[in-house]
Amino acid sequence: MEKILIVGATGSTGIRIIEILNNSQSFEPVAMIRKEEQKAMFDDMEVKWVLADLEQEDFSAALKGIKKVIFAAGSGGDTGPEKTTEVDEKGAIKIIDAAKKAKVKKFIMLSSMGADEPSKNPDLEHYLKAKAEADKHLRESGLNYTILRPGRLSDDMGTGKVELAPKLGKMGEIPRDDVAFLLIMSLADPLVQNMTFEAIEGEEPIKSAMIELSKS
Template structure:
């Protein structure tokens, strides 16, 4: 089984990713945690953890890892300094570590609007940080997928989405469905080196990813 490092494992979307991967026969989740007290939750699930801080050196966190999902982020709800430190510089730090470790694929959870941060004044710093991290990943030479969802909800996932490089509309999507999109993007050659937006929709996730791969 391939080992998948999940940055942001303690977050709402990260926990869903862990749950999906934990029942997979192809992938084994490795939860990146920052505090010792976070370990127990994952141990109870039978999930391996690795200690690491996105604001510090991360080279040790990718040893023996095959692929990475970056689902960490402030969501634009923290101060500007923290947003840049985590969403931008933390992502860059993990990309650098992944590149050194010859990671097979890096999956980035970004945000709709990252292609035009000035369109949303309230989230401008957050979207700029996401945009910079996305650009850094695209230029890294790593195989990647960048998923840019609309507003995240805690609704039950419907496993049906609308994907596109640019959807030209705003909307919502459940964290459940975003987690499935990120996990399914791990598989090759699905959505290799693709950046796309995602909203709830009518097309089954797997079909939508196949269509996006061929776009």
């Protein structure tokens, strides 16, 4: 089984990713955690963990044996510019560079809709700018990548149905459950390879929507 490092494993979306991957026959999740007290949660789930922080400099231990990375960390739009820059931009860039050095096979980034036009959303501009810089660095890194830019995240139960496009041209929301599934589906090598795409809730089943998008 391929070991998948989940960055942001203790977040709302990260936990969903871990839970799904923990029942996978193909992938083994490894939770990246910041604090000693977070170990118990993953020990209870029988999930491996590594202790690392996005503000540190050396990620070689965290990436040992890792085949792919899902970056689901985020400071959130309510966080101040300084912390956002440290986590969503500088932290992401550092672990992208470390993943390249570790010869990781694929890097999957959870970004945000609007990251291509941060100035259009003044309330979230600092957050979207940080996401945009991280996305740009990933695209230029030489790593195989997928960048997912979902609409507003909700805690509603997932529907398993989405609307996907490189640029949707409209806003919308999407349950975290469905975002987790989209990120996990992106682990499959032929799907959405070296693509950036937006996602909101819709009418098409996730699997067929991903296959169709990959052909575009």
